[in-house]
Amino acid sequence: MTETVRNASRVQRFLADNPYCYFCGGRRQATTMDHVPPRACFPDGFMPEEFEFPACKDCNEGATKEDQIFGLYAQVLDFDESKMTRPEDRAKIEKLRRGILNNFPDALPDTSLARPVYHDGLIQTLSPQAISIQTPPALKEAVVVAGQKLAHALYMRETGKIMTAEHRFCTSVYQPQLKGTEALTQLFTSLLPETEVGMRRNIKNYGDRFRYMWGYKEVEDFFHFAAQFGQGLILWGFVMSKSVAIPSSGPLSQAPWQFGACGKGSLVSLNAPGTS
Template identity: 30%
Template sequence: MSRPDNKNEAPRRRRKQSRAGFLEEHPVCCYCNGRRASTERDHAPARIIFRGKHGPENFEFPSCSLCNRASALSEQVTAFYIRSLDQDSSRLDEAEFDKLIEGLVNNAPEAVPFPTFRQNRAYSEMPDRLITIPPMAYQLITLFGTKMLYALHYRVTGKPANPTQRRLVAWQQAGTQGAEDIRHNASQWFDGMIVGQRRNVDLGNQFRFQTGYNERHGYLGLHMSFGEALVFFCVLGPARHMVKLKPKPELYVSIADLGAKIKRRNP
């Protein structure tokens, strides 16, 4: 006589089957040019970015474990700064924010904006919440933007980014002239913003994005904003053409290798 299913076993089995089907459909990692097999169904943007970890649907991408692990700290740091910089403090969940602070203090103290941050919350009551972002945090937020660029390239083209391409990843705090410049540049590329959505959950403006792809020339543009906190403009295109730009965009590097470089640079 068979034993009845535990109430949690059926959903767990469905998730396992869904994961297996996803990896079968997407057998290689989209973050390392398919050098390694995909072993994980990665959420990009990561769920830690969103309140209650409720991210938009249909933003899942095939990843190897190395690329996924290499980007974990960048997602944690970016989530912290999005919470810190968002001009609408009513969306700040103190318990979630405390976890982010604790994670940064333990895992990346160099990315914390100032040493006494954990004890100092006065900035949250100020109308202007611009803060100085340390170099370590800047590198990690740029890694986050690069991962999103590779993910959306895969979403649009069905192919991983690769070493024949160069990448431009620019971002600024919302409310600055730099952010306005990014939005102006993006308006030359794109139409209206698309808002990431999830059934039964109001994500508000936590994640808005635009993509534009010129198949003939091989350029992909990405414009993203996260609440009223961070604004990104990213481009991935043929290295032989982008090398002529000033300043010269960086060559493609896998997410695993980018994460390792940041770790070596900041022991």
């Protein structure tokens, strides 16, 4: 049996067990296996296991551009030099960068403006703690899509339920090495009781590549998470059922709340020919 055939039957079994798309509300048939976080966030072969989710074609392929862009930034901003010495890690980043240069040149960081950050809070440090990069608009779009997909995937993974159009959620991202973010990290650490660490069984030295903390209040159907990519980006979010009111004061009242089930597949009419 060839690798392709073996993989095809694995996908078939997966879709038989998980027939509905998690990203547009479970109303459309899943026909693909989507990787969340996107594979582009990891060197080849380092995608954590058990982060595969059923998706319709529109939800999966509609996010290809954003997956690539978010993946490049997640790897570059990880800023763990011990992880960047392997030739295959550098090769993957270079491949991503070339792909984005060819397909979406407006999404690349302007490296002439990138600068190391030499402070940790108010303390000046000898070695840089992070790299500050000016973010193009295409990155902001990529972060929005990455947040949408991660919120849908983790909500389903931990609650066993598909996020629907009756849910609301918000997500955002920050770099924990940057000054002024310590309070946010402390808040998440105090709020989120559970931790999941992404792993690959076949790789001994997997490194600290992907982990998330989460909490869920079942009665209110209130879910929140903070996911960290290496030592770099933290992507966090809240998911609420319609029975929970959006806070009327404080930072969450200003957050960009969105309706759930917002994958690209939700834009395709359920009654259109060929979408049954």
